[in-house]
Amino acid sequence: MRGRANITQLWTRVILVVCSVVFGLGLVWTALALPQEATGLARVVKPRMPESGVTNPVTAVLLNFRGYDTLLEIGVLLLAIIAVWSLRLAPTRTALERFMAETPVLAYLVRLLVPVMLLVAGYLTWIGSSRAGGAFQGGAVVAGAGVLLLLAAMVPLPRRRRLLRSLLVMGFGLFLAVAGGMLLLGNNLLEYPPERAYILILAIETLLTVSIGLTLALLFLGVIPEVAAIQQRREDNV
Amino acid sequence: MDNLGTWIVWPILLPLIAIIPIFLRKRSGAANVSLVTAAAIVLAVAGLARQVLTNGEQSHAVGGWDAPLGIMLHADGLSVFMLMMTAIVGAITSIYAAGYRFQGGGDSGSSSGYFFWPLSMFLWAALNVLFLAADIFNLYIGLELLSLAAVALVTLERKRDATVAGMRYLLASFLGSLAYLLGVALLYTAFGTLDLELLGARIQPDLPTAVAIMLITLGTALKTALFPLHFWLPPAHGSAPTPVSALLSALVVKASFYLLLRLWFEVFPAALTPAIAQMLGLLGAIGILWGSFLALRQHKLKALVAFSTVAQVGYLFLLFPLASTSAGWGVDAWSGGVYHAFAHACAKAAMFMAAGTLAYAIGSDQLDHLAGTFQHYPFSVTALTLAGVSLMGLPPSGGFIGKWLLLNSALASGQWWFALVILTGSLLATGYVTMVLSHILLRPPDAAPIEPRNTRVSFTLEFAALLLALIALGLGLAATPMLALLRIGMPFTGY
Amino acid sequence: MSQFSLYAVISMLIFSIGLYGFIAHAHLVRKILAVNIMGSAIFLLLISAARRDPTAPPDPVPHAMVLTGIVVSVSFTAFALALTRRIYAETGQAYLPETEPAISAQKQDIVQK
Secondary structure, X not given: OOOOOOOOOHHHHHHHHHHHHHHHHHHHHHHHOOOOOOOOOHHHHHHHHXXXXXXXXXXXXXXXXXXXXXXXXXXXXXXXXXXXXXXXXXXXXXXXXXXXXXXXXXXXXXHHHHHHHHHHHHHHHHHOOOOOOOHHHHHHHHHHHHHHHHHOOOOOOOOOHHHHXXXXXXXXXXXXXXXXXXXXXXXXXXXXXXXXXXHHHHHHHHHHHHHHHHXXXXXXXXXXXXXXXXXXXXXXXX | OOOOOOHHHHHHHHHHHHHHHHHHOOHHHHHHHHHHHHHHHHHHHHHHHHHHHHHOOEEEEEOOOOOOOOEEEEEOHHHHXXXXXXXXXXXXHHHHHHHOOOOOOOOOXXXXXXXXXXXXXXXXXXXXXXXXXXXXHHHHHHHHHHHHHHHHHHOOOOXXXXXXXXXXXXXXXXXXXXXXXXXXXXXXXXXXOOEHHHHHHHOOOXXXXXHHHHHHHHHHHHHHOOOOOOOOHHHHHHHOOHHHHHHHHHHHHHHHHHHHHHHHHHHOHHHOOHHHHHHHHHHHHHHHHHHHHHHHOOOEHHHHHHHHHHHHHHHHHHHHHHHOOOOHHHHHHHHHHHHHHHHHHHHHHHHHHHHHHHHHHHOXXXXXXXXXXXXXXXXXHHHHHHHHHHHHOOOOOHHHHHHHHHHHHHHHOOOHHHHHHHHHHHHHHHHHHHHHHHHXXXXXXXXXXXXXXXXXXXXXXHHHHHHHHHHHHHOXXXXXXXXXXXXXXXXXXXX | OXXXXXXXXXXXXXXXXXXXXXXXXXXXXXXXHHHHHHXXXXXXXXXXXXXXXXXXXXXXXXXHHHHHHHHHHHHHHHHHHHHHHHHHHHHOOOOOHHHOOXXXXXXXXXXXX
């Protein structure tokens, strides 16, 4: 780990390979000793499903039973964008990016694809309550659309920070507000009333889809959007 | 009837809520929101402490779902102790940071001075999440939140050294997390629960458990910088902006240590065989000697303080062999180790702050350039000295109580070799603290008169360091109530 | 060998390969990729453990853990890559300094101040 460059000397490489093999075999042996019968929580989850507000057990675990983990995980994502921005990378354009921005093929494809992708994202989020899908899947598709738009340089980045930041934080904000708001009702943290669970989960997931999608696309950009916007305008003026 | 008086949720909720306005604002707004939140967190922790003292341990089922389905929050004496440590150091560091001038440029919405606030608030949230968690996967997310915030804080000022140190820290941390996660995956696959208490009840001494414990311990030891996994710490802590160095050395390394403490004593105590306990203690002992030795060889003040952290982390691990030998002295050793963590947090944060103030004032971090600074910055030098007293373990400091309890149990349990290490460590700490002070106070006759570059150091900086140093010193006087608090929910019977 | 054991064994092998890659390679992007491979191995273990009984519906908890793990690993990867860009901007290479490989380190100062 102390990073001695690419290990080029033969004997160090041999030792490393031998160690890895021994370590790997140890893990394999461990894997074979794991119990074969299902030990998990499936049996605990099932009887509680009617109270969860949704019918997809994964969504029930993510947004209800273990919603606290998910709240923190959205926090990790928000932290990631803040952390990346704190590095204040310089806006650079690689040759590939310039080519992508100029080729008409990409522009055409983007016009065709982005609306469809957003539709798919909406569907994935909505279906998440009953089948495979949800805010993360939807958000990933939104992010894909965002990356395409960024590559084709077809979206003007906002110069004002407030609007974009509000969109980024709103999923986390609503989730947190709902979590804390339940205390006002005399419930525990994040304890939805069962009859309201569905609508609350759907609202949280909808905002999360937008926030997650935007966050991932902006992580791809890396540069602080206001800074990139200045660069963008400078290039447009040239 | 609302449920707002459930104090246990607020140390987690408050920093998370504060992040939203901080994220939307610019520098001065962010600083103000952070300072108000810091005060609120201190109050919330005090509220929780009162609740635990009067009613005993507190539990909260998040989402209203009890374990194993849901995630529990749990607060006992140890949790509250760690939360208090975090609240004190966090709040005073925030005050320090408000007066600190971060380098690295940018306007008020994108400068290092701005980004410190959201990142440190995430760090604080993560620490509180960890100290209240009762779920092994929830601990994982807390650790990740903590590591990411910590690394981003190290690289805040865009200095080359710090960027490289940050990358090394990130990779070490990444690896540690994966080892931990694999351990969690194995435990869940084998026992079908993530709740710490249930896991402790179900755990079997078989191969997957042993491997999982090994992976979790390795991963966590990497993050807490136990010798020989400490290589990333000195450059990262030494090159970070001063308020960040204080937070990292005081709090972040303690979080992963806390995790080890919880897991070894409460989830798999049966696995803590004498051999393993001696092994952890031995690594701690080598860490004490090696870290102190290297601290003595440093020429830069902040690097010296960072190496001292490697040594002080070593003391924490003496707890394992001393406390696991059962009977009466186990309680002493356990309390001593934890007390040492608290005292070290205050002392080390104070020391970093004072060191940072001096370095900023004279424009140099070299020990040789410190001569004569006492006349200009008496408060900072006093803070440095008082913090040093706690590190050396002299009465009445908090460090004295911690080391005394550890020493007592080492002698009572007949493990004299650890007693020897504790004493030698104190001696070496005296050595490096004296070395710093002699550079400050004794001036070679032929030296040029020093001219402070920034004679006007904000009083906030000096005041914050001094306040923390005084707390470190005063901790020794508060030992009786603090030790009583620690006993609530302690994993020992028959004390 | 049951289906679960097969997947579990493969996931452990992938984990070890990732670890080997992490140690053996100095290029930061390769290290980051190696870490992601290790992460995927853990996800594979969890997903296969979720359905050890092929007749019953799978256990949703490991699925949720994997989803969380993926988000965490995306966040870390994004930051690590951005940090690599910073290091490249400052040192002209995507290696940690002491690990300078046998290339002439041309300092390309693309960092603008």
